[in-house]
Amino acid sequence: MANVLSIIVQRLLLGLLTLLVVSIVIFLAVNALPGDFAEAILGQGATPESIATIRRDLGLDQPMVVRYFDWLSKMLRGDLGVSFAQLNFRTNLGGAGDVGVAEQIAPRLANTMFLAATTAIIAVPIAVTLGVLAALYRNTIFDRAANVATLSSISSPEFFMAYLMTLFLAFIFPIFPSLSNISADLTFFERLEKTMLPAITLTLVVTAHMMRMTRAAIINLLASPYIEMARLKGMSPMRVIVKHALPNALAPIINVIALNLAYLITGVVVVEVVFVYPGIGNLFVDAVKNRDIPIVQACCLIFAAAYILLNLTADILSILSNPRLRHPK
Amino acid sequence: MSALMWIVLILIGIAAGGWLLRWAGQKATSNAPVFRDMPYGVAFGYVLGAAILVAGVFFYFKPTVNDAGTAVAGVVFFRWAVQGLLLSMLLAIGFKQFGKYVGTAGTRKLFRSMPLTASFGILIIIIYVIMAVFAPIIAPYGQEEVLASANVIPGGNPAMGGDPAYPLGTDQIGRDVLSRLIYGARNTVGIAFATTVLAFLLGATFGFLAATLGGWLDQFLSRAVDVLMAIPSLIFALLLMTIATVWAAEWGIPLTIFMVVIIAVIDSTRVYRLARAVGQNIVVMDYIEAAKLRGEGLGYLIFKEILPNATAPLLAEFGLRFCFVFLTIAALSFLGVGIQPPLADWGTMVKESASFISFAQFAPTAALPPLLAAGAIALLTVAVNFVVDWMLHKSSGLKE
Numbered sequence: 001m002a003n004v005l006s007i008i009v010q011r012l013l014l015g016l017l018t019l020l021v022v023s024i025v026i027f028l029a030v031n032a033l034p035g036d037f038a039e040a041i042l043g044q045g046a047t048p049e050s051i052a053t054i055r056r057d058l059g060l061d062q063p064m065v066v067r068y069f070d071w072l073s074k075m076l077r078g079d080l081g082v083s084f085a086q087l088n089f090r091t092n093l094g095g096a097g098d099v100g101v102a103e104q105i106a107p108r109l110a111n112t113m114f115l116a117a118t119t120a121i122i123a124v125p126i127a128v129t130l131g132v133l134a135a136l137y138r139n140t141i142f143d144r145a146a147n148v149a150t151l152s153s154i155s156s157p158e159f160f161m162a163y164l165m166t167l168f169l170a171f172i173f174p175i176f177p178s179l180s181n182i183s184a185d186l187t188f189f190e191r192l193e194k195t196m197l198p199a200i201t202l203t204l205v206v207t208a209h210m211m212r213m214t215r216a217a218i219i220n221l222l223a224s225p226y227i228e229m230a231r232l233k234g235m236s237p238m239r240v241i242v243k244h245a246l247p248n249a250l251a252p253i254i255n256v257i258a259l260n261l262a263y264l265i266t267g268v269v270v271v272e273v274v275f276v277y278p279g280i281g282n283l284f285v286d287a288v289k290n291r292d293i294p295i296v297q298a299c300c301l302i303f304a305a306a307y308i309l310l311n312l313t314a315d316i317l318s319i320l321s322n323p324r325l326r327h328p329k
Numbered sequence: 330m331s332a333l334m335w336i337v338l339i340l341i342g343i344a345a346g347g348w349l350l351r352w353a354g355q356k357a358t359s360n361a362p363v364f365r366d367m368p369y370g371v372a373f374g375y376v377l378g379a380a381i382l383v384a385g386v387f388f389y390f391k392p393t394v395n396d397a398g399t400a401v402a403g404v405v406f407f408r409w410a411v412q413g414l415l416l417s418m419l420l421a422i423g424f425k426q427f428g429k430y431v432g433t434a435g436t437r438k439l440f441r442s443m444p445l446t447a448s449f450g451i452l453i454i455i456i457y458v459i460m461a462v463f464a465p466i467i468a469p470y471g472q473e474e475v476l477a478s479a480n481v482i483p484g485g486n487p488a489m490g491g492d493p494a495y496p497l498g499t500d501q502i503g504r505d506v507l508s509r510l511i512y513g514a515r516n517t518v519g520i521a522f523a524t525t526v527l528a529f530l531l532g533a534t535f536g537f538l539a540a541t542l543g544g545w546l547d548q549f550l551s552r553a554v555d556v557l558m559a560i561p562s563l564i565f566a567l568l569l570m571t572i573a574t575v576w577a578a579e580w581g582i583p584l585t586i587f588m589v590v591i592i593a594v595i596d597s598t599r600v601y602r603l604a605r606a607v608g609q610n611i612v613v614m615d616y617i618e619a620a621k622l623r624g625e626g627l628g629y630l631i632f633k634e635i636l637p638n639a640t641a642p643l644l645a646e647f648g649l650r651f652c653f654v655f656l657t658i659a660a661l662s663f664l665g666v667g668i669q670p671p672l673a674d675w676g677t678m679v680k681e682s683a684s685f686i687s688f689a690q691f692a693p694t695a696a697l698p699p700l701l702a703a704g705a706i707a708l709l710t711v712a713v714n715f716v717v718d719w720m721l722h723k724s725s726g727l728k729e
Contacts, residue, residue, distance in 0.1 A: 018555070018559045019559075021559075022556060022559050022560055025557075025560070026568065029568060030568075137371070137374075142374060142378075148446060151446075151714050152707075152711045154714070155656075155707070155711045155713070155714040156703075156707035156710065156711065157656050157660065157676075157703060157707060157710070158660070159660070159663050159703055160679075160700075160703035160704065160706065160707045163679070163686055163699060163700060163703060166686055167406070167689055171402070171686065171687060171689045171690050172402045172406065172689060178687070236368070237368075238368070238370070262561075269563060269567070269664070270660050270663065270664065273663075273664060274683075284564070285567070285664050285665075287571075288567045288568075288570065288571045289665060291571055291574065296567075296568060300560070300565075300568050303560075303561055304559060304560045304561070304564070307559065307560070307561050308559050311559075
């Protein structure tokens with residue numbers, strides 16, 4: 001067990017280091033902008049005095065290293081700064097609307113998590129069941145059809161799937177609403193109903209990948225001697241797969257599930273835009289279009305952190321699912 | 330509620346049908362092995378498949394116009410989908426037969442063992458290349474040409490707001506949708522192709538260099554790639570595009586060029602990984618040792634010894650990378666920061682015409698422009714994936 005623990009600690013430290021370097025990359029990328037934020041905030045109608053004010057407010061007169069550590073320590077304390085739209089408003093009109101980026105992001109992050117969780121709850125059982133069935137009935141018509149269908153749904157762009165779903169489930173057969181206008185005062189079921197269409201779209205995209213990996217992982221094992229043995233003693237094919245092959249295929253399956261969850265949190269951007277779902281992806285795209293650097297920076301860091309964390313979890317879980325690593329000789 | 334009850338009833342019926350099928354089969358064929366050893370799940374699957382088929386045929390032949398004279402959108406779209414599927418199957422079969430009898434002995438042999446999906450993929454890729462190369466000849470109008478009437482409904486039926494001169498209608502400012510779709514093949518596919526080539530030049534060069542030289546260069550490049558890969562690629566691309574919009578305005582360089590470079594750099598990290606892994610396996614071979622002893626230079630080693638032996642995995646990866654780059658560009662364009670107007674581009678077209686989907690119930694053809702543009706993207710990536718899947722399957726020699 002001590003061995004496993006040391007591996008986990010090692011991975012965690014490595015993940016933290018990666019995150020630190022990623023934050024440097026993001027900071028450098030943003031600071032490579034010509035001109036500086038002050039001009040970007042004020043746009044065309046900037047006067048030298050207001051530029052100087054903002055520059056002093058943001059600490060832009062400091063050297064870059066100082067600014068980086070300043071930014072990083074603020075990030076760690078949860079202070080993600082104030083968005084340019086808010087700053088511009090405050091400087092030009094003198095309002096006191098002090099909504100920080102953190103307050104803007106928090107509810108949207110929760111919404112995105114809700115969408116990702118709903119999708120995962122629908123997608124994971126379907127994907128694993130279908131994968132097992134495809135492995136069981138391999139090279140039959142069912143397997144071929146599943147192969148073609150999953151390959152098509154993996155390779156289509158998300159917005160194609162999204163619009164097809166809207167077309168069929170919102171307009172032709174009006175079952176779900178086509179836009180996800182979610183607000184805080186909805187009951188759980190209303191919320192679920194409005195989340196359903198984006199969740200179904202994402203399910204279609206991730207299920208295909210997970211199912212193919214499950215099938216491949218199981219089929220890889222079918223040539224091993226202990227499966228042969230189980231078959232020879234007269235076990236039914238279903239039992240062979242569920243009792244003998246599936247537990248040994250868990251590591252790659254867990255891995256691919258975690259990777260797809262990472263995709264769910266970071267790759268939902270397009271789906272959120274299609275359904276105007278008030279998640280973090282939608283906020284990010286709006287910020288990118290308005291060049292609202294503080295929001296872009298913060299979102300990027302959150303996405304990267306989630307991505308690294310889930311990859312890390314996949315790593316650790318696949319170690320834990322392997323008895324040979326859990327009980328080293 | 331009654332709909333739910335119907336579904337449950339039908340499922341019970343199918344479950345009973347599966348049992349009945351097996352029992353009747355055993356009786357009728359006096360316990361032939363097919364039916365004797367058939368698990369219940371398989372029998373259920375057959376009956377379920379048959380039920381879906383019957384329901385599909387029944388739905389297909391429902392009238393497309395209801396008593397009030399308006400179109401029933403569900404049936405219309407279902408017919409289009411079925412017709413499209415049948416047409417593509419026929420095309421794939423036809424193309425495979427064509428390939429079996431025309432061409433050199435090598436290609437004929439290839440076509441004989443090819444699955445239908447792969448021949449369909451190859452056919453689609455050929456059609457797209459022809460569209461891209463001969464776009465100005467095929468397209469009836471120019472891609473930026475603003476015509477007399479805007480918002481013409483597709484279908485060419487004047488009673489429905491169409492115009493025979495524009496079979497797929499026109500967009501909000503009066504550009505011909507068909508022409509823009511055809512030019513889109515040139516712009517979207519062309520830019521994606523150029524980006525993939527650039528990504529491969531970068532990734533393969535550095536990957537082979539790292540594999541051959543090793544040492545600190547390998548360490549440095551590999552760690553840098555690790556960090557870049559820790560950021561989700563679409564998010565990173567969006568971040569860099571934000572910055573690029575400022576630079577593009579400052580220096581007067583088109584944003585599209587920035588996009589090509591950004592996506593190429595981000596994607597070259599994946600190519601680097603593969604090229605390095607493949608290169609490392611080749612570098613330890615005896616013939617590399619022999620070449621080194623002959624005193625060959627680094628360039629000779631990479632281009633004459635490693636590259637020819639790494640072509641097969643790199644080629645399969647090229648197909649997959651192309652799909653990935655193509656989808657990333659489409660997503661960026663769809664989000665409004667990719668290929669810039671007035672160039673015709675499928676992602677942008679989907680975005681501009683997306684709102685027409687809500688008219689699907691009243692006039693099914695009105696919903697076509699966004700679906701056609703998105704479908705054009707999907708069709709190409711599906712086709713490339715079919716071909717790559719077949720190539721991988723063939724080279725791995727997997728049988729079971």
